[in-house]
Amino acid sequence: MEGKTIRQLKWDPDDTPKEKAIKLKDEGNLYFRAKNYSQAVVSYTMALKEELDHDDDLKSTLHQNRAAAHYHIKNYRSSLSDCVFARKFNPKNIKPIYRGAECSYELKKFDDCIKWCDMGLEIDSEDAKLRSLRSKAESEKKSHEKEKRKKEMVERKRNQTFGKIWSLIKAKGIEVQENEKMFFSLLENPANSQQKRVSISSQNDCELNWPVIFLYPEMGQTDFIEEFSENSIFSDHLNVMFSQSPDWDSQKMYNPSSIQIYYDNRKKGKLMKIDHQMTLMDALRKEGMIIQMGTPSFVLLKKITFIKLVSIRFNLNF
Amino acid sequence: MESVNELIDFLDVNTRLDIKTLALHHVLSLTGSFESRKLLLSNPKCLSCLIQLAFGKEEQKSINKDAFFSLINLSADEIDAGQMMHQNSNLVQMLLDYILDEKSQFADTACAILSNLSRGKKNSQIIFDKYFTDSNNNSEKNAAVSLAKLLQVFCTEKFNITNNLDYLGPFICNLTQLESVRNSILNDLLIIQRLIPYTTYNRSIIRRGGLIGAIKNCCFNYDYHQQLLLSPDIDILSRLLLPLAGPEEFEPEEMEKLPDDLQYLPPDKEREVDPDVRTMLLETIMMVLCSRKECRDYIKEKNAYVILRELHKWETDDKAKETCEKLVQILIADEPEREYENLHQVPVPGDLAQKFYEFETKELEKNFQ
Numbered sequence: 001m002e003g004k005t006i007r008q009l010k011w012d013p014d015d016t017p018k019e020k021a022i023k024l025k026d027e028g029n030l031y032f033r034a035k036n037y038s039q040a041v042v043s044y045t046m047a048l049k050e051e052l053d054h055d056d057d058l059k060s061t062l063h064q065n066r067a068a069a070h071y072h073i074k075n076y077r078s079s080l081s082d083c084v085f086a087r088k089f090n091p092k093n094i095k096p097i098y099r100g101a102e103c104s105y106e107l108k109k110f111d112d113c114i115k116w117c118d119m120g121l122e123i124d125s126e127d128a129k130l131r132s133l134r135s136k137a138e139s140e141k142k143s144h145e146k147e148k149r150k151k152e153m154v155e156r157k158r159n160q161t162f163g164k165i166w167s168l169i170k171a172k173g174i175e176v177q178e179n180e181k182m183f184f185s186l187l188e189n190p191a192n193s194q195q196k197r198v199s200i201s202s203q204n205d206c207e208l209n210w211p212v213i214f215l216y217p218e219m220g221q222t223d224f225i226e227e228f229s230e231n232s233i234f235s236d237h238l239n240v241m242f243s244q245s246p247d248w249d250s251q252k253m254y255n256p257s258s259i260q261i262y263y264d265n266r267k268k269g270k271l272m273k274i275d276h277q278m279t280l281m282d283a284l285r286k287e288g289m290i291i292q293m294g295t296p297s298f299v300l301l302k303k304i305t306f307i308k309l310v311s312i313r314f315n316l317n318f
Numbered sequence: 319m320e321s322v323n324e325l326i327d328f329l330d331v332n333t334r335l336d337i338k339t340l341a342l343h344h345v346l347s348l349t350g351s352f353e354s355r356k357l358l359l360s361n362p363k364c365l366s367c368l369i370q371l372a373f374g375k376e377e378q379k380s381i382n383k384d385a386f387f388s389l390i391n392l393s394a395d396e397i398d399a400g401q402m403m404h405q406n407s408n409l410v411q412m413l414l415d416y417i418l419d420e421k422s423q424f425a426d427t428a429c430a431i432l433s434n435l436s437r438g439k440k441n442s443q444i445i446f447d448k449y450f451t452d453s454n455n456n457s458e459k460n461a462a463v464s465l466a467k468l469l470q471v472f473c474t475e476k477f478n479i480t481n482n483l484d485y486l487g488p489f490i491c492n493l494t495q496l497e498s499v500r501n502s503i504l505n506d507l508l509i510i511q512r513l514i515p516y517t518t519y520n521r522s523i524i525r526r527g528g529l530i531g532a533i534k535n536c537c538f539n540y541d542y543h544q545q546l547l548l549s550p551d552i553d554i555l556s557r558l559l560l561p562l563a564g565p566e567e568f569e570p571e572e573m574e575k576l577p578d579d580l581q582y583l584p585p586d587k588e589r590e591v592d593p594d595v596r597t598m599l600l601e602t603i604m605m606v607l608c609s610r611k612e613c614r615d616y617i618k619e620k621n622a623y624v625i626l627r628e629l630h631k632w633e634t635d636d637k638a639k640e641t642c643e644k645l646v647q648i649l650i651a652d653e654p655e656r657e658y659e660n661l662h663q664v665p666v667p668g669d670l671a672q673k674f675y676e677f678e679t680k681e682l683e684k685n686f687q
Contacts, residue, residue, distance in 0.1 A: 135551040149582035
């Protein structure tokens with residue numbers, strides 16, 4: 001509160017409001033010169049609280065100075081509103097206009113910036129600073145608008161793709177747990193950002209590639225297939241995956257012929273068999289097959305052990 | 319003749335209101351035909367009365383309005399327009415002052431009269447020499463209007479709340495028939511920067527068309543092409559191409575080469591609706607394209623070709639399509655030899671010129687059949 005003591009010392013009880021305001025302004029200017037901008041703002045604010053009735057020039061100067069102080073501490077919005085007042089009290093003053101243009105530029109309001117520049121150029125059409133700021137704003141505006149259009153296009157494209165995927169899923173009679181909106185947001189922000197999402201095949205735009213999870217509950221293991229084309233069959237994947245025994249299968253019990261694939265029939269609440277020669281699409285269209293979180297999952301068990309596990313329910317968390 | 323003179327006598331400011339209104343109605347309907355316009359103008363009293371009634375602050379609004387409309391009609395022909403300015407040397411000054419007053423109620427009609435008056439090059443010259451201040455020596459003439467001020471008013475949205483001053487577009491376009499006007503526009507970066515966004519101004523074809531015409535006229539000053547085209551502060555190519563671009567999507571590598579303003583256009587992007595304005599835009603690009611190698615290189619590098627290619631597929635107007643074809647031909651042709659760099663100034667041998675002329679005439683006839 002050092003500032004306050006200085007101020008009290010200077011104050012003369014007989015000062016008129018205007019004299020007080022001028023003293024406070026000078027104090028603000030001192031702070032400003034010392035680069036203590038927030039303290040300068042305080043001084044100017046106190047000066048503006050004095051009764052200055054019709055002294056528009058002084059009010060304009062105070063707002064203009066406070067605008068400058070705000071600008072230096074990047075309070076562009078506050079600075080801008082001071083510029084508006086500074087101009088209101090003295091429309092011929094070009095300084096707050098220039099400041100207003102600068103603030104608008106910093107706030108990326110390029111149209112406003114151009115308007116401020118034009119206001120200033122009406123006073124002095126040759127002002128080089130305003131002319132160059134105006135040019136700068138014009139060209140920034142261009143690239144800004146381009147980026148905006150680009151973003152919109154990306155979004156539009158994405159929504160188109162999502163819409164297409166959604167209608168393909170519906171047309172194929174595949175059930176997913178989420179509604180359209182939730183499914184879109186799932187595609188947009190998957191639970192795991194590295195995770196693959198269902199996509200349209202690059203070869204055939206009516207064909208979907210699904211990310212698929214294989215669960216091995218006996219071993220507590222999972223496999224993740226990033227792109228399982230819906231027209232390929234399970235055995236193709238199994239043959240590749242089990243051409244060598246995985247590390248977790250030290251006893252070499254899992255191989256394509258010993259594995260039985262099941263899906264969880266959610267309507268009946270039990271596991272149902274799937275033939276190895278079945279395509280993914282046919283499996284997804286089975287009664288009671290409901291895709292959760294955009295990722296179909298299947299349970300793979302050794303043929304002999306199934307009987308023991310019939311009643312196990314799986315809680316999948318991924 | 320006698321009856322017309324009698325009618326004109328009733329236009330006097332001091333005539334009783336009901337008679338004056340009626341007489342003015344008659345005059346207004348007379349101004350619709352060519353012969354009666356000649357007749358009306360042959361009596362100098364007619365013009366001076368109409369001017370008094372149009373600008374008279376004490377007159378009723380409907381009188382002001384009818385008088386202004388009569389003046390629009392009277393100035394419709396170039397020769398009459400010249401005669402009007404000769405008969406009453408105050409008219410142009412009054413119109414200009416009226417337009418520059420933001421409270422004027424019929425400023426739009428005043429703009430339209432000026433646009434009529436300035437149509438011929440000779441009339442434009444008279445207007446500019448007599449009523450506009452010279453940027454070099456302001457003192458000599460007591461005229462108060464500067465071109466810069468007029469352009470600034472044109473570019474100020476809502477300068478006049480009840481009038482949009484769109485007819486200043488054609489007026490400015492007419493003035494750019496004069497080289498001195500073109501030069502003062504081209505010499506001020508700020509003026510061009512303010513004017514060129516109007517090439518895509520979709521609220522008014524009058525304003526847009528007039529402005530594009532003015533830009534086209536300015537491009538007759540070949541020396542400025544490089545500055546117009548290559549200065550990033552102006553970037554005229556974007557402004558000429560943007561109204562010609564449609565919603566078509568381009569491959570990313572094609573897109574990246576285009577000027578910023580033409581990238582990622584939305585699917586609802588519309589082309590300029592008026593085929594004459596499209597032709598004018600194409601002709602302007604052609605002029606810039608022809609003058610220098612640097613300009614051709616720049617336009618090629620900016621991939622203007624793909625915009626024109628899509629325009630050509632879409633275009634249904636013969637003239638615009640043909641202009642588009644010519645433009646593409648220059649764009650894809652080999653660079654001419656150094657001495658013929660400025661295609662505007664390539665000498666054409668007499669026999670070929672004759673052939674070109676015959677060909678053009680035939681083409682023209684074909685269009686009119």
